[in-house]
Amino acid sequence: MPDPADSINLRAVLACGFCGQNLQVQGDGSAQCAGCGQRYARTAAGTLDLRLQRSKARELCFELGTPLAVDPSLRIEPLVASSAPQVDFTGIAVPQHVTPEFMSYFPKAREPGSLMLDLGCGQAPHRVLAERAGFEWVGMDYDEASRATLLGDAHALPFRDESFEFVLSLAALHLFRFPWVVANEVHRVLKPGGLFLGTVAFLEPFHDGGYFHHTHLGALNLLQHAGFAVQRLAPSQDWTGLQAQASMALFPRMPRPLTRAVMFPVEALHKLWWRAGRLVTRNPNAAEDARIRNTTAAFAFVAAKAA
């Protein structure tokens, strides 16, 4: 895995998650804050651990008494591939959970050494995509068992303001205790004009360690509150609540093709039922988009920080 000590670009943007001042990587690979003096050690596995070492107070302001502003041009419908994709992913072994439509919104690095933050990177399956797009991949996770570049707390990102052109967060937002703080942090570390792409659980089953599964309005509210312009908010068409329940809760560890086969009759009947419903009503709540939205396991989003 890449290491902060080996990257001039990454070292230049490291900051203390507690006080925000510059971090200096020491000869032994640990880091020290030039502001508050906090030392950040390495884990037994050798990963630089920039997680908060002491509690930190954080205030956010919420404006009450105003409705959520929903841009009428923002349609809550399955993601359609971008008409102007910037990156050619031909020949790359793409992780199963990343669709071509979603990847078509990946930005291309503006210059060599541009940084991309993979927030909640897990076992680093997206590194190959980031590097194809020309970015230096920075994988961050809270979990020591991950294959992250560094460990950190998403509520107090250990980076300077405006460090990244692109932040990716797949299936992670629902795992955060204070998601408004996290969204605010992502906005802070993005460069002007930077993109925040991700997915968040909706009708997935119980997650060990999960806090908030997001509806479309929940995701929109969260992102807009942080200052993002939400360009796409899309229910997943393939990853349905039924599929998620089947593969994650009803029949865990069952091979995916078998799960799909088991659920096929239920899903077929469900779709038929809705189709029949549309013969007797033109109510928009009976439309195909509504069916997909109402039964999806996750929403994908494309959000931008103002240039």
Ligand SMILES: [Zn+2]
């Ligand atoms: Zn500090």
